[in-house]
Amino acid sequence: MQMLRSRTLAFALGLVAGAIPTGAKATFIDSNLAASATAHLNGGGCYPTPLVPGLLDMLTLIDPEWAAVDVDSHLPPLSDPVTIHGTVALAKVNEAGDFPGDHVTDDENTFITVDAADMGLVGTGNVHPMEGVEAGTLEVEWEIGKYPLFAWPGTGDRLTGVGRWIWDCGHPNPNPAGSCSTTISQPCAIDSDCASPTCETCVGGETCVGVTWNYHSEMHPPQALAVTRTGGYSYSKLNRRAGRLSTRTDVWISPDGGGAGDQCFLTHRPNPVALLRLECFPLSQPLANVNASDFAFDITLPPKPAGQTRPPRVQVFDQTPAGLPKPAVTTTWIPGVVDTIHAVVNMTTPVDGTLPSMVGKTIIARWINDPTPITPLRVRVTGIEILNPLKAVTPALPARQRCSVTTSQDCSVTPCPVGETCLTLGGPTPGWQVWFEVNGHWQQLPGLSRVQTPGTIPQNLIYTVGIPAGGTLHLHASGKSLACLEAQLYGQSIARDLTLYGLTDGATCLTDASKDIGRFDISLSGPDFGSGGSSMAYVTPSVGGDGGTCSITTTQLCVTDADCPGGPSDTCVVTGGSYKLHYTISKP
Structure with missing residues (x-):
């Protein structure tokens, strides 16, 4: 969900809460169906708002925020999962953050160019010209806290997903x-x-x-994803050093879709005011049933070397969380013009008496003795230099301390009753979050939770990859500077926010969205892929994003005009580029 809706919803809450007691076809699917009378049967579909929103209209947009496109024989919000295939156009986090009242964490967003056979899953709203760089893609969203980094995709990867096919009701x-x-x-x-x-x-x-109507169709959330990358991979789930030309497929299966996969949030309420009293946390009603069928997908092999008669070599590594059942994976070679491996993760058979739930796998497939040249490379991130921390001079809310249950009690003056904790509400919100990927291998930069001033934070993240001839080394970062919304509101209901913060402060925190730290997206081609033939060090700034310096007080960093001390004529000149990344590229 874009934070424009959170800002408008915050305005509505501030005005009204005082009255409240504590099978795809080959063509695009019509987005107008999302708000049709047929969709509204039994509380399904999306509920649009007027051109000039009223007090409660922003609540209407999240009642529900996600509606099943096709419930078939079920009653809403239940629906059968769909399967989608495509190529990743972009993968990132949501820089501004998501609406916190129905999220445990922010979402990872993957935009895919859908295969022609699955184009019937794409809404007409997805391809509307006003959608800009996202036009024509279908978004796959899964909460970051539910989706391990090893299975995050990168640009150009192939993706097979099974999950909930929905309309994004928040964007009519x-x-x-x-x-x-x-x-x-x-x-x-x-x-x-x-x-x-x-x-x-x-x-x-x-x-x-x-x-x-231009509602977007999405897969949100998935319950099973298989992401296939092509490069030089060794036979290890942890060591990604260059080996023979291979395909590496990372698989994640889980019934836990966060708020977007929980029946409590997906059930329509006839009166949206009820959302101000709704309590769904901790989440306890997941809709996904990962044991209803096995998870099957195809892996495209690299081109077969001339004269190759032996079958491909396939090895499966388990990435399932410790203590959980580890189901078997069967793989079958399908010869053809383009050779493939058909893989099936057995989710319907108990393992030692228990059905699988959360499952991770890595599958590496290649031709034996493939002579295709591979260039081994090592990318090492050595530091991130914060040029502008993107923190307001005056926090959105002044800091205050309140007891966790007796929320009217100031625990900076009087200790909380036994069993309660003293919470700090508002105040400065230090911290950045940055994820960096090299050809689809993601890691999160550590040590950024206290960022609030310029400075350099040393790093030691190492990526080892193998690039085939004609391939590309792709370096890409996605991140944000945290603000009140993401630092303090995730994983708790609107009702809880109103109890803790009250009307005015709650609305203010909700509109204080995380700041965009700028784009970092570089592609390097052969023959040396930026290594200079041996090793090269780089310091590269991000491009665009929020923040800059004041027009008169030019030494003052700013996010908005309010940060500039020189009066009304002293404004924030946005330059972006809030950080520089220090890294080396070398040939080991």
Whole structure:
């Protein structure tokens, strides 16, 4: 969910909460179906808002935030999972953060270019021209805390996913808007736009006609993903040093989809005001059933070497969390114009009497004695230099301390009752989060939780890869500077936020979204892939993003004009580029 909706919802909460007691076809699917009368049967579908939102309309957008595209014979929110295939166009975190009232953590967002055979899973809203760089893709979202890094994808990887096919109800995007049935000069989104007070000249009984909704279809959340990369891989789940030309497929299966996979959040309430009292945490109603069927997918092998008659070599490594059942994986070679491996993770058979639940696998497949040249490379991240920490001079909220249950009690003055903890609400929000990938191998930069001033934090992240001839070394980072929303609100309900923060402070924290630290995305080609033939050191700044310096007080870093001390004419000149990454590329 984009944080524009959180800001508007915060405004609505601040105004109203005081009254509240404590099988795919080959063409795109019509996004207008998301808000159709058929979709609304039994509480399904999305519920759009007027062009001029009222007090409760932003609550309507999350009632529910995600609706099944096709419930088939089920009652909403239940639906059968779908399978999707495609190529990764972009993988990243949500820089501004997600709506915290129905998330345990932020989402990892993967945008895929869907295969032609699965294009019927893509909504017409996904391909609308106003969607910019994301136009034409389908997004796969899974909460970061539920999705281990080894299985995160990178640009160009192949992805097979099984999961919940939904409309993103939080983004109706009426474009073009409709018109009122009689007063045709009056634009509208829903019927209430054609009545007073929005339209004083409209006559009674007018309806809104001709609106085009651009809801996005997504897989959100998945319950099983297989991500295939091509490069030089050794036969180890942990050591990624260059070996023979191979495909490496990382698999993650889990019923835990976070808030977007929990029935409590996905059930429509006839009155959205009920969301202000709803308590779904801790989550306890996951919808996904990973044991209903086995997880099957195909792995495309590298081109077969001339004269090769032997079958490919396939090795499976287990990545399942300790103590959980480790199901078997069967692999079958399918010869053809393009040779493939058909893999099946057995999720329907108990292991020592217990069905599998969370499962991780790594599958490496290659041709024996493949002579294709591979260039081994090592990328080492040695430091991150924070140029602008992107922290407001004055925090969004002043710091105050309150007891965890007796929330009216100031525990900086009086100790909390026995069994309660003293919480710090508001105040400065130190910390960055940065994830860095090399050809789909992701790691999170450690030691950034206290970032609030410029400085360099040493790092020692090592990536070993093998690049085939004609391949590319891809370096990519995704991250953010934390603000009140992500630092303090995730994993707790709107009701809890109102109890802790009250109306005004709760709305202020909700609108204080994390800041964009800028883009870092570099591709290097052969023959040396940036190594200079041996080893090269780099210091590369991020590009774009938030922050800059004040126009008059030019030594003052800023995020907004409010950070500049020189009066109304002293404004924040946004330059972006808030950090530099220090790294080396070498040939071992």
